[in-house]
Amino acid sequence: MSILTDYERDAAALRRSLRRFLLISLVVLAAIMLAILVRQGAFRQTTEYSFVADTAQDISRGQPVRIAGFRVGSVTALKLRDDGRVDVTIEIDAEQMRFVTADARVELRKDGLVGAAALEIVSGADKTRLAAAQARLAFTRADGLSALANQVRDEVMPILRDVKTLSATLADPEHGLPATLGRLDALLDTSRRQVEGAGSAATRTLAQAEHDLRALEQTLTQVNQHLPPLLERSQRIVDHVEKITAAAETSVPSALEDGRAAAADMREIVGGAKRAWPIRNFIETPGPATLPADSDPSPPSRGADATPAGGGQ
Amino acid sequence: MRTWGSIALLVTLLAQLAACGGAPPKPLPAPLERALQFEQDGARRYARGEFPAAGARFAEAARLFTAIDDPDAALRNALHQARAELADGQAEEALGLLDRVQPVAAGLPARSSEVLPLRAQAQLALGQITAARATLTTAFAACAACPQQAGLHLLAARLALGESHAEEALTHAQTAAGLLTTDQQPTEMANAWRLQAEARLALGETTAALTAAEAALDLDRPLARPEKIARDWLLIGDAQKVGADEATALQGRRAKNALIKPLRSRTVEQSTLSSPLRILAVADGKTASALAAAAYRRALEVARAAGLDPLAEQARQRLIAIGISAP
Numbered sequence: 001m002s003i004l005t006d007y008e009r010d011a012a013a014l015r016r017s018l019r020r021f022l023l024i025s026l027v028v029l030a031a032i033m034l035a036i037l038v039r040q041g042a043f044r045q046t047t048e049y050s051f052v053a054d055t056a057q058d059i060s061r062g063q064p065v066r067i068a069g070f071r072v073g074s075v076t077a078l079k080l081r082d083d084g085r086v087d088v089t090i091e092i093d094a095e096q097m098r099f100v101t102a103d104a105r106v107e108l109r110k111d112g113l114v115g116a117a118a119l120e121i122v123s124g125a126d127k128t129r130l131a132a133a134q135a136r137l138a139f140t141r142a143d144g145l146s147a148l149a150n151q152v153r154d155e156v157m158p159i160l161r162d163v164k165t166l167s168a169t170l171a172d173p174e175h176g177l178p179a180t181l182g183r184l185d186a187l188l189d190t191s192r193r194q195v196e197g198a199g200s201a202a203t204r205t206l207a208q209a210e211h212d213l214r215a216l217e218q219t220l221t222q223v224n225q226h227l228p229p230l231l232e233r234s235q236r237i238v239d240h241v242e243k244i245t246a247a248a249e250t251s252v253p254s255a256l257e258d259g260r261a262a263a264a265d266m267r268e269i270v271g272g273a274k275r276a277w278p279i280r281n282f283i284e285t286p287g288p289a290t291l292p293a294d295s296d297p298s299p300p301s302r303g304a305d306a307t308p309a310g311g312g313q
Numbered sequence: 314m315r316t317w318g319s320i321a322l323l324v325t326l327l328a329q330l331a332a333c334g335g336a337p338p339k340p341l342p343a344p345l346e347r348a349l350q351f352e353q354d355g356a357r358r359y360a361r362g363e364f365p366a367a368g369a370r371f372a373e374a375a376r377l378f379t380a381i382d383d384p385d386a387a388l389r390n391a392l393h394q395a396r397a398e399l400a401d402g403q404a405e406e407a408l409g410l411l412d413r414v415q416p417v418a419a420g421l422p423a424r425s426s427e428v429l430p431l432r433a434q435a436q437l438a439l440g441q442i443t444a445a446r447a448t449l450t451t452a453f454a455a456c457a458a459c460p461q462q463a464g465l466h467l468l469a470a471r472l473a474l475g476e477s478h479a480e481e482a483l484t485h486a487q488t489a490a491g492l493l494t495t496d497q498q499p500t501e502m503a504n505a506w507r508l509q510a511e512a513r514l515a516l517g518e519t520t521a522a523l524t525a526a527e528a529a530l531d532l533d534r535p536l537a538r539p540e541k542i543a544r545d546w547l548l549i550g551d552a553q554k555v556g557a558d559e560a561t562a563l564q565g566r567r568a569k570n571a572l573i574k575p576l577r578s579r580t581v582e583q584s585t586l587s588s589p590l591r592i593l594a595v596a597d598g599k600t601a602s603a604l605a606a607a608a609y610r611r612a613l614e615v616a617r618a619a620g621l622d623p624l625a626e627q628a629r630q631r632l633i634a635i636g637i638s639a640p
Binding site for chain 2: 285286287288289290291292293294295296297
């Protein structure tokens, strides 16, 4: 009997434990489900916008939508329009609406040249006007690898054309590199001949200069022989002149003084004689002069103009 | 003996009395005497043909007279200086000097009539014909009977000759000659004769031109002015040359008439002259031509001896023109 009692007790305890386990499992499962829903934004408040693209290339449903690099939403729908373009609907968190201005545009960018594409909402300049819900935004596609390739091609092609033209010009036999090289060759040949001529002329000049230097050396030798006696003689003459000058310094001033006094005396005597009778009668007192009139003085410098009227006949 | 001694004493006494009787001249103030000496020296140098030195003396005299506040004498010497510069061929300097003294001369009427003829002379030498004519017109108006009137007529004659108005030139030259006297103004009289000779030569009056040129030469020789003598000889040569051409032509016409009249032949009339008559005509022309050559040679000799190269070259060219090679 006790054994049955114990078994009953154990079974009841097991049933209670099982019920407890099932209840906890249900609670955990519900919590996980709730977390997944929260994670997927089941309880988020969102706003939809749309834009029109020429093609759906690089755009797909669920593709993230970012503002300033932060994910704020995703592409919710893609629909082909009647005109062949694509209507794209995006959904972003309602609290991020404050960044979406009326003139904002959606730009398709890629992370690097080959990375995944993402849509970026770029706000416009006018920050005061926000876009309304369901508004249609502008769309641009950032340059991708092909656009960059096209740009590079556009830049490189003219250069390649120029290189082609240049190489064609250089290859021209009449005006290009061959002709230039030919002329350069002729010029170098002429220069070589001139240099050779100059060399021979320089040789002749050097020979003449050597000859002249030899003559100069002879002359200097002769001068060297004759100069010392000449200088000695000059020195003697200078000494002599110095002696004469020294003597004159004492004698000449007195002689001049005497001469001046004698001249003054003579002037006085002559003046007196001029005023004395009868000499004064023969000396003319200075008075105003009268020049002979001559209306045609015919100076020598006028000789060429002095042709008589009947001259040269 | 006593008698001779008394006579000698008397003569000595009389001589001493005569010496005492004449008062010595009052000496001039030194600055005035110095200025006058410069003026006299300038005049002597001008007469010798040393024109630059004469001009410098007159300039110094003018300065000295200005220093003693004698504007009349200073102006007189400034005009002397202008004459010396004109004679030296410095007409531009002379004209500048006359421009400077013009205001002073305006205040001295006695001198102002001397400025205008000199001014016209300078302008004529510089080839300023219009200005010279205007100055002469003013001068004639201001000088109704002034001593410079003859000179004005001579300048007018030169001006007219330069403009090829030979008749007008001759009239002016004759008027000037009538106002001049050979004794007092031989230079200007010679100029008048020379201008008459040039005017008459331009008018084709060869004989009268020759006479006038010879009269100019007769006056210029005693004045010893080589340049004018050479020009006179050139004029005589020109007159002789024209006379030679005329003589040849006249003789030719006479010979032709003498031949045509008796023969009455149109053939002869149209032909050249016969040889004897041609020889006669050429001989007559050659005589005159030889005289022209002789005159040109004299001009050449005088010009070369005086160093007057332009005139010598003129004489040489004229000798070459009549077929005579000149050395």
